[in-house]
Amino acid sequence: MSVLEVRGVTVGLGGRTVLRDIDLTLDLGDLTGLIGPNGAGKTTLLRSILGLVRVASGRVLVDGRPVRPRRSTVGYVPQRHEFAWDFPISVENAVMTGRTGRIGLLRRPGVEDWRAVAAALERVGMTDLARRPVGELSGGQRQRVLVARALALQPRVLLLDEPFTGLDLPTQELLTGLFQELAGEDKAVLMTTHDLLGALDTCTRIALLNRTIVADAPPSELLDPEPWMRAFGVGESSPLLKILKVM
Amino acid sequence: MSISEFLADLTNPDLAFLPKALLIAVMSSVVCGVVGCYVVLRGMAFIGDAVAHAVFPGLAVAFVLQGSLVVGGAVAGVVTAVLVAVFSQNRRIKEDSVIGVFYVASFALGVVIISQAPGYAGSLQQFLFGSITGVPDEDLYTAAVTGLLLLAAVLLLHQQFVTVSLDRELARAVGLRVFWLDIALYVLVTVAIVISVRTIGNILVLALLVTPAATARLLTDRLGVMMLLAPAIGGSGAVVGLYLSWSYDLPVGGSIVLVLAGVFLAAWTFAPRHGLLARRWRRGGLEENPAPAGAV
Ligand SMILES: Nc1ncnc2c1ncn2[C@@H]1O[C@H](COP(=O)(O)OP(=O)(O)OP(=O)(O)O)[C@@H](O)[C@H]1O
Ligand SMILES: [Mg+2]
Numbered sequence: 001m002s003v004l005e006v007r008g009v010t011v012g013l014g015g016r017t018v019l020r021d022i023d024l025t026l027d028l029g030d031l032t033g034l035i036g037p038n039g040a041g042k043t044t045l046l047r048s049i050l051g052l053v054r055v056a057s058g059r060v061l062v063d064g065r066p067v068r069p070r071r072s073t074v075g076y077v078p079q080r081h082e083f084a085w086d087f088p089i090s091v092e093n094a095v096m097t098g099r100t101g102r103i104g105l106l107r108r109p110g111v112e113d114w115r116a117v118a119a120a121l122e123r124v125g126m127t128d129l130a131r132r133p134v135g136e137l138s139g140g141q142r143q144r145v146l147v148a149r150a151l152a153l154q155p156r157v158l159l160l161d162e163p164f165t166g167l168d169l170p171t172q173e174l175l176t177g178l179f180q181e182l183a184g185e186d187k188a189v190l191m192t193t194h195d196l197l198g199a200l201d202t203c204t205r206i207a208l209l210n211r212t213i214v215a216d217a218p219p220s221e222l223l224d225p226e227p228w229m230r231a232f233g234v235g236e237s238s239p240l241l242k243i244l245k246v247m
Numbered sequence: 248m249s250i251s252e253f254l255a256d257l258t259n260p261d262l263a264f265l266p267k268a269l270l271i272a273v274m275s276s277v278v279c280g281v282v283g284c285y286v287v288l289r290g291m292a293f294i295g296d297a298v299a300h301a302v303f304p305g306l307a308v309a310f311v312l313q314g315s316l317v318v319g320g321a322v323a324g325v326v327t328a329v330l331v332a333v334f335s336q337n338r339r340i341k342e343d344s345v346i347g348v349f350y351v352a353s354f355a356l357g358v359v360i361i362s363q364a365p366g367y368a369g370s371l372q373q374f375l376f377g378s379i380t381g382v383p384d385e386d387l388y389t390a391a392v393t394g395l396l397l398l399a400a401v402l403l404l405h406q407q408f409v410t411v412s413l414d415r416e417l418a419r420a421v422g423l424r425v426f427w428l429d430i431a432l433y434v435l436v437t438v439a440i441v442i443s444v445r446t447i448g449n450i451l452v453l454a455l456l457v458t459p460a461a462t463a464r465l466l467t468d469r470l471g472v473m474m475l476l477a478p479a480i481g482g483s484g485a486v487v488g489l490y491l492s493w494s495y496d497l498p499v500g501g502s503i504v505l506v507l508a509g510v511f512l513a514a515w516t517f518a519p520r521h522g523l524l525a526r527r528w529r530r531g532g533l534e535e536n537p538a539p540a541g542a543v
Contacts, residue, residue, distance in 0.1 A: 050419075052416075052419050052420060068422075074420075076416075078414065078416040078417055082414050082415070082416045083413060083417075084288075084412060084414065087288060087470075088288070088464065088467065088468045088469060089409065093470070094413060096406075097406075097409060097410040097414070097417070097418075099421075100406050100410040100421055100423060101421030101422035102421070103406060105403075105404075105407065106403045106404070107406075133468040133469075135468070149417070153421070
């Protein structure tokens, strides 16, 4: 069942068209890899789904309705470097900030909010570290805090922006496992990544993006080099295409 | 001068300005200490500096027209704070240069305005370095009421401020009005400065905002504790500083700021986890850090 629909979205930034006529549908249970070169517009696409950039034309529907940030059921995991890791705050309080919009102005977190935070921490396996200052966490733990912060909203759609940057392989595998499980729990997960091999191996769908959606299919149907050459603007001899032969 | 003599002077009806000065110095430090935590954590000390300078023409106008200094300073400061917020939304502009030009100019404007008042050298001195004499009662009440309102606003907006400070991108994604929260924070900083500027002085007030909060940051990794420690440090620093100033006939703003700086240096050296000695000690000893066995 489709939970997120992006229909004909075009976005201009600084006078240039960054995204052109994007169509993308996310189904519950899908773990979709959004893949494209630097500057392809991956982050911009996630931000336009969230309503953070003005869409020149087209629309984004979640559960058939336009997105409203405050009521939204879209969880967002921005890139790790956006976060002030030197801030003196515990893991649980950092996760709570995911609910600030829902808690609303002039109010403080209530019982239900703390319950949601505890459940989110449990889900990512960080319950034991709930009171640790965020500055004392490893890269993988930090990433899990960000995922928990998104889960604290109990979202049906989860958007992850390059969750694996700077993490070692075992950590990537653990997180991938987590994302697969989340997709299995009646969520649609969309993640941008530069790890092509990992994405081909674990995602249920791959969307190739370069200003527009070049291809959108299960990995098994994407073994033809042609769409990859178009998305990345490389020739037939590019080492990138060797990955496809491995699959 | 001994402590008991100081206490005697505080209760001496002929020296009625002294307890008032103490009261306003402590209130200023407490308010600045709380707001200063956000200033330090967001690395926006430059805003404090800018606002402190920009408040000056407002004070000068109020002084020349014999109006309320608090009101004059607040108007100038809030206008400035809003302008800063507007300028710094566009992160492509190097805001520090804009601010540098703009605020030194407004400071200059203040100097020119105040030169129109009779006996201006003396009043300029007061504005720049603070003074404990002649605090009118109404200023005391204004400061107390605004201070309480400010603390209430901090309490109510704390969760929002933390969310924005931690991650602006996520704050937007969960529907916070980041721009308005920035303005609110800048206005709070301004109010804290305006309350304090008369006793501490225009140039030194930045220290009241930054030093206690920075000291508290060295002593704890918990925001809640930090926001209690900073006003406590600031308040005590004000008492000790005023005592020293009164005993040795030193300028009050300078004494308070030097006391606070001393406390900061002590914390920087001796703080249990982040202090110089603690770090040395740890580097010398064994790091207790178990190998990450499949731990993410
Ligand atoms: N605020 C902005 N103003 C103007 N142009 C922008 C802005 N933000 C991004 N762009 C441009 O939009 C294009 C897409 O950027 P985006 O960050 O979405 O790419 P990306 O696919 O996420 O790249 P990366 O892999 O490097 O993260 C880039 O060409 C970038 O220069
Ligand atoms: Mg990106």
